[in-house]
Amino acid sequence: MKRSIIKLDNVWKIYRMGHVEVNALQGLNLDIKEGEFVALMGPSGSGKSTAVNMIGCLDVPTKGKVFLEQHDISKLSESELAQIRGRKIGFIFQQFNLVPTLAAIENVMLPMIFQGIPEEARLKKAKELLELVELEDRMRHRPSELSGGQQQRVAIARSLANNPEVILADEPTGNLDSKTGANVLDFLDKLHSEEKKTIIMVTHDANLAKAAERTEFLKDGKIVRTSNNRRSG
């Protein structure tokens, strides 16, 4: 049995909007093991984004527990959470979310700055990562000077900066055409098979979800169905 890396145990998230309470998550249970490639699917309003926030340690649940490597993070402070997600989780967003004022290489170095890694080591690592995503000739370009696919590859490089165990990709191909989307997916696949990263990908595209070993279907704030894809064997 593989080690559990992220485990959501009966997680509830309740938002108050004026006088109305919105139950974004209603007893979500999810267990993601080390080295898995899991797709999270669901229609809009199913609580996907909230689930991503929980998995990514961006938010804490109203009720229930979130375990990251067996540690309960539900009670941690903002700053402690920030420190943990900077080290353990690499984010890839639909809108790339690069810092527009910084060059590609600086964007990749940014997570390492927040972890206090010395400049030389930062630079070396960032170069390696940009080579990995085949952008070594675009290091000094700003996001506005890069295509969508290139920006997303910079974001992939950035997500790997602190060598996290988990890559959390939220609709990573949502803003890309199918060809560049497939290219980005290939990189994720490579990270999974070659770098042995745990990958959690949120998508609403069933075709994309096929790349994963397991797909979890989310509806009304909880998992309603799990399917193992052919690759999991």
Add this chain to the structure above:
Amino acid sequence: MLKDYAIFSLKNLRNRKLRSWLTMIGIFIGIAAVISLIGLGEGLRLAIMSQFGFLGPDVLGVQASGIAFAGPPGSMVATPLSDELAGKIEKINGVEAAFNRYIESSTLEFNNKQDIGIAGSAPEGENRKIFERMLNLRADEGRLLKDGDTKKAVVGNDFKKEDAFGKGIKIGDKILVNDIFFEVVGILEKKGSFIFDRIVMINEKSMIDVLGIDKKKVDVVAVKVKDQNRIVQVKEDIEKLMRRERNVEKGEEDFQVESPQQTLETLNSTLFAVTLFVYIIAGISIAVGGIGIMNTMYTSVLERTKEIGIMKSIGARNSAIFTIFFVESGLLGTVGGIIGIALGMSFAYGISFAGRYLLGSEIIQASVSPFLIIGALIFSFGLGTLFGVLPAYRASKLNPVDSLRSAK
């Protein structure tokens, strides 16, 4: 770490060049005003000090005064002091010596060039030594006057230079004072005072006999007090005597008894009031500038909400976000301050330069002390950070989930 954040902040400021500049204008106008006006004020104070500052604390001057508002200075209708007053003042308890001084503006001519200058009398006999000590007179070249020097003069140090008459005056030269030849026997040491460095000093007797000055119209009675601690008492006694002599009531005096030191203090307090006023105006400007920084920083936080969310999601702690914004506003303040100092100094020195060349006056001098510069720098940095605290705190407290979702 801090260095990385500083570089990051600098990039952000550069990226919003126009706004950064506009924000800094408020700061550097204020700082420039403080630096230039305080610099000039301090220069003015030093210049005035150098005019009279060498007169000791044990000296009093008695002068006739008139109705000042009746016309331009110098045209006052004043009853002149009589030449017998000095003798009477000398008898007052605590007075070491009192003597008449005649000070006359006269035409000077040398090297076929004319100029207006001041001829001042030097007392003779026993008072000469006291007079020389009082003004701390020493000859740079030649000698000082002595009794029996008729048609002989000692001139101020500035006459050595060419700019007065196109040719420097040397010992043995003859100059025309009110169309009468005087032989220059000595040149005074440099005093740094525009009055004493351009004076023509002549013996009292020559002044009256040769230049024909009215002996009965004394300009100043110079008084040397025995004990400087008792100067206030002596001053009051002289005033009492003067009121009796000139037959005026207290409060209606047509004369003044002043000590140069007291005059300086009065001037200082006037200058202080002016300086205070400048401080207040500059303070307002700086406060407005500071609020400008705050406004810019708040706008920046709003604009970069998404960026803050991104940074938080990739591991930035609240303290890191705070530092980035805090350093940014500190930089705005400091850079504004540096520009302000540069502007203020060039303004102050520019004015004093223009004053020297256009007016030929050295009274407009700039003096910007290193303390003022360092103080202004620390102040502007402090200002930037002070007004940056709230926006930076706001930024650091943003919720990562909400800020990631924000449209910008």
